[in-house]
Amino acid sequence: MLTKATDDGLKKYCYIYRSMAYNGLANYKNSVADMNKAIALDPADLASYTDRGKAKAFAKDFNSARQDFLFILTKDTTGKQAQAAFYFLGKIAYQQNYFQQSVLYYDKYVALDSTDAEVYFNRGAAKDMLMDAAGSISDYTRAIHYKPNYMEAYANRGVAKINLLSKKGNVIPVKNQTIDACADLKRAKQLGDDTVDDMIFIHCTSK
Template sequence: MKDKYPTFEKLTVLMITSMKNVIFLFLLCFSLTMQSQDFSDIDENEMPQEIEKINDEILKNPSGDNYYLRGYYYYLNKDYLAAIADYNKAISLDPNNYRFYYSKGNTIIKLKDYKQAIECYTKSIALNNTIQKAYFNRAYSKTMIDDAKGAIDDYTKSISINPKYLQAYQNRGIIRSKLNLHKEAILDFDKVIEIDPKFVEAYQNRAISKAMVNIDAKSDFDQVVNLTPDDPEAYYNRAIYFINFKIKGDYCSDIKKSVSFHFDAAVELLSKYCK
């Protein structure tokens, strides 16, 4: 039977715009990827009508499923407090449904209460320890409270459930690189690229980890430029690599290309290295 409940996951991506002997800029961002089978065709503009419909259903049948569904609609409508209230009601009616805790955790993340989100995912996992995204989302939450080891453990668990879980490899690699575990990070980025050869951030991050352990990273920087020819940072990062590691090559062409996109940091390099 198909799972009718909506599921969510977080994806974190690390973008790095400088190299050795230059201040690293870590821009950690995440996006929400929502997967839903029965409800994926619902437009946000239709949420008020859908909520009215489920209000009537709750009057007839105040079940945990119906409160959960209304909570999901509230979530889509960005009314997170109302969504949490309905998830709490659903849990009170059916405390053994792992989905209720899971979706409550996803909603709490929107409010940036990561410790409470971790509690929700932990309860969800206790009820069903085969859901890869529960470990993934708990790992993300642990990252946000600086529990790097706990996050790595959870990403590793999600990978054990799904060995092709690209986002889990990517995020684990990001954490390992931030901990200066670059050889381990490279293995994670290798796996990301194996799964998706066009995942540009993996090439960028792998290039940086390679550089930090004195492995030739030029081919990875080249691939970033090939995949994103309109991104000024791609040219800028390759130039920084050439300069800092004394790699032979026409890095001034990269700097000038980056300047042509009005990338301010490249303007500074141009005046310093390409007079």
């Protein structure tokens, strides 16, 4: 198709679709190369920068990926591509241990779309890393509101509730203090999360 295509618009979409195919095969180098060609044919298409940034992020080329998403924000600060940029900038910042920056990017995403369960979960995880247990609990609660069977959010909220008790001076909280946290941990277990077993044994099992 590419060798026969003469229209630039058709060529662009051929490169985009092939890039997506490479991305699905985890061949990120070729995916990025094809998105480079698509962008050369239509530099104004911000979605192509999003797709290229995603491929770079999957390849763990975080600094280059960040540049694509920051470029998008020079052109769009409220639309779908801006949302994608804030989302991936939040993820990249988290991967690079810039947790406060990650929270700030997710704040900007939430200002555009306040109903995304995954973004609340991701922001909660970043707040966990900042030892902001109360803030993370609030975000996990919102994530569960929008996705009621969010297993990971129940697990993380349960752990965060125990961490909050520990911050208040209860190194090992007693059972009557962990009832609420244990309800979350047990719900996560019910939904299929076996990683909470140790926490349930330590904090929720009668001795």
